Amino acid sequence: MNRNYIQELGIIAIASRLKQLTEVLTKDMAKVYSELHVDFEPRWFTFVHLLKKEGKLSLTEISRKLNQTHVAANQVANALEKAKLIETSRDRNDNRKRLLTLSTKGQQLVEELEPVWKGVENAVDGLLKEAGSNLFEEIEKIETGLLQKSIYERIRENVNAEIVSRVKIISYKPVYKHAFIDLNLRWLEKYFEVEPHDKKLLFNPDEEIIEKGGDILIATYLDEVIGTVAILKVSKRVGELTKMAVQENLQGHGIGHKLMESAILLARNKGYKKLTLLTSPRLEKAVNLYKNFGFSESHEPSLLLNNLDRSSIQMEIIL
Amino acid sequence: MNRNYIQELGIIAIASRLKQLTEVLTKDMAKVYSELHVDFEPRWFTFVHLLKKEGKLSLTEISRKLNQTHVAANQVANALEKAKLIETSRDRNDNRKRLLTLSTKGQQLVEELEPVWKGVENAVDGLLKEAGSNLFEEIEKIETGLLQKSIYERIRENVNAEIVSRVKIISYKPVYKHAFIDLNLRWLEKYFEVEPHDKKLLFNPDEEIIEKGGDILIATYLDEVIGTVAILKVSKRVGELTKMAVQENLQGHGIGHKLMESAILLARNKGYKKLTLLTSPRLEKAVNLYKNFGFSESHEPSLLLNNLDRSSIQMEIIL
DNA sequence: TTCATAAATGTAAGTGCTTACATAAATTTT
DNA sequence: AAAATTTATGTAAGCACTTACATTTATGAA
Incomplete structure (x- = not known):
């Protein structure tokens, strides 16, 4: 049952199993050495084996060939030198290099081993x-598979997918008002001065957005509100996307993407033919997101014209 | 080329490669945790995962399920307790047991993770x-393969085979006299008082054995003499096996076996029909070796009769 | 009951790595 | 040639384990 539990845990457990396997192997080798009354430690094995094969190598060369840090190689080298199994000399052409060779004693030992x-x-x-x-x-x-795509990338992709799959997009209700304000205030304050017209919209979502025919979508994760997006009703055919916010520590996982998908779906269902938005070149990631969804820069007048003093970009998409 | 060298080294290198793989994985997990601003260390993973699944476990149970020492589990437990992710209680029926459960904070964290x-x-x-x-x-x-036969047994068998294959059995020459004396003296002194009649035979192998029609075989390993066996000529048809010695640090690898094989072959070739020997029940391994080769106890008189005061066993084999 | 043994936990110190930092020599850039 | 960078090595300290040993509690046998 132990085994079964460990299996469940996937590759982490695999590694620990293999590690245990190696530990057994290492210990058993040590036992055989001591039975033969040979003064040799298993961890010297790769080092000495390599040196025997190559004859003379510098510390860094050894560490590289053994896929270890130079510090690890250095420690083994010191132990081997103390045991008089290797000898040090300096490279004539490069005085930094410590060249290592097996001593006579070392060579004899290798024969025994x-x-x-x-x-x-x-x-x-x-x-x-x-x-x-x-x-x-x-x-x-x-290993070949990992050359194609690193573990990190693989984990990131899958973790993002997991997180996004747990994110729910729901319609705004008055109970979410505070979260809506908080999330938007946070990024607004981070990037800009929060101005009166921002506040008016932000602090009165029910009156300023919903009651004027607009919509707000809320993203939740683990029963917490972690994202918002709003669509103001400009006209029967035109909506304006605004108040897109994702909780900072959850950014970069694709939650903004999911919000956008839902927003665009909503806009289509509502009969809008065009969606506009105002943003700033400083919000690089946001701009990229919009572009990915097909938004392009435009110069039509906006409901939030006064925001233009933020050196805004206006964008739009035909639905 | 690095890769190729490491491959050569076999499973030890496999393990180190896998270890590196795991290290990458662990580090990447840590990176993802920190990106999510979650305060969690990769090495807590198995522990917390297990606790989440099982609810409440004692320290020892955890360590066993995770294939770790209780000390390792204890250290993780302490770290987790410090981070207030788990809570300790005592088992009512067994006051030694420290029962561990996830705290509320721990449970919340697990949800996030x-x-x-x-x-x-x-x-x-x-x-x-x-x-x-x-x-x-x-x-x-x-792992299944290792249940059949442990790594240690496998290594032992193979190492023995390697050693024995490097052992050479050659005929005695006067140059080996000192080695012959040394090796035999060593074990004689270890087990018995060395008596005058021992010395006579031992110190004069040329005169007392060879010149009287007997034979001596020498085992060498890495150009050193590491074993001997002699066959005294009792009569035309009968030889007596004696002075069987193997260097102490090489005992148990099958060198005695190889010496016996050679001795019996020699005896047959020489035309002996029977081989006798004197030994002592104290030399248990030797007696077993003789029995394995088909020797059985007998009571015929021996050339070395006076040795019988060692409460000897006499054995013989029909060739 | 009592006495030896086993089990559960804990502490200290050791091991074989690592990271972080320091120094000196070589190489490249300016 | 001087300055900046890279390379080779070394030292200290940390990390995640381990072994060795100690303490407390439970259990089984006499």
């Missing part, structure tokens, strides 16, 4: 064959 | 699917 290493290799090969496993290939495949 | 976890799960699933990988099954297979 050869059968252990070979034995471990055979043991692992045998195990994999017996299990009919292609572990190596599997890992290869995964 | 759910999409991240789900997203990670989907990301990993997607990656595996895309790569056409069955990593999970592969690991399963390997």
